[in-house]
Amino acid sequence: MTPRIRYFATALLILFSTAGFAQTAAPLQAAASPAAAAAPVEHAPMPGKQDYRLGPGDAIGVQVYQSPDLSVDARVSESGVISYPLVGSLQLGGLTIAEAEKKIADALRTGGFVKIPQVNIVLRQVRGNQVAVLGQVSRPGRFPIETTNTRVSDMLAAAGGTTPTGDDVLILTGQRDGKPFRKVIDIPALFLNAKSDEDIPVAAGDTLYVNKAPVFYIYGEAQKPGPYRIERGMTVMQALAQGGGPTARGSQNRLRIHRRDATGKVVEAVPQLTDLVRPEDVIYVRESIF
Secondary structure, eight states: OOHHHHHHHHHHHHHHHHHHHHHHHHHHHHHHOHHHHTOOOOOOOOTTTTTOBOOTTOEEEEEETTOGGGOEEEEOOTTSEEEETTTEEEEOTTOBHHHHHHHHHHHHHHTTSOSSOOEEEEEEEOOSSEEEEEESBSSOEEEEOOSTTOBHHHHHHHTTOBOTTEEEEEEEEEEETTEEEEEEEEHHHHHHSSSOTTOOBOOTTOEEEEEEOOEEEEEESBSSOEEEEOOTTOBHHHHHHHTTOBOTTEEEEEEEEEEEOTTSOEEEEOOOTTSBOOTTOEEEEEEOOO
16 A cells, blocks of 8 residues: 555544544533433513512413422412422412422422422413503403512503592591502502502402592683583682683683582583582583673
8 A cells, every 4th residue: 555545544533533423422422411401491570570479370481490299380279378299288479489489399398309409480471460450541340469669550550550630638448457448549649759658559359449530621612612621729710721721702801610519410600710619510601792
């Protein structure tokens, strides 16, 4: 064999040997680290996961590292209990996610099922700790209480705030200490004051309701007759301005106002321009006598 032929034969032998080593090295490397292959899947944490407390109806996924038979989906019952393999019933209602993970891990360790259990809980659906925000808000519906210190302003913001036809107050109803609870809350004060005493924490099952804002009506010789929202402290003069003022034939000195008295009867009166407007007032702009 000539030196040239011997050189090419040696080069081909090295090439095939390197390719074979690369093909066998990949499975060997994967087999050498089974822990990395069996590592639990990471899930994006939900907002307020550390503070959120499980409630009835919540759907959770329980994952135990390197124990796929113990990874299950469960729903918290009305009594706050889930049924878990080998352990049985576990009371998780009212616990945070971290506390529930520890409780399941302790039960597996105490029962001798897993020596060093690593438990991860994924909150799949929130049903238990919710507050209903209804009425004149941008996005009415039910919203989860994501932290233990969630307040009225947080829930109102989650619903997108009030609509232009919404009232300046909201009604909070629910239960406190097992008794019915009802509170009327001034909405602007929640945001204008640095620390509002009315921005109280909400509880599971609460309902926030925003009614329609009170209105008054103006007709007759007004530029823009119709219904209008009553602003705080609105006077008859301001109400007349809302309606565009009197027409060329009308007079602001010839106003009549129709409102209900204490008995519910509609009475007519001659208002002063500085009088306050009341809900459901009807202002009539009469023609000028000249």
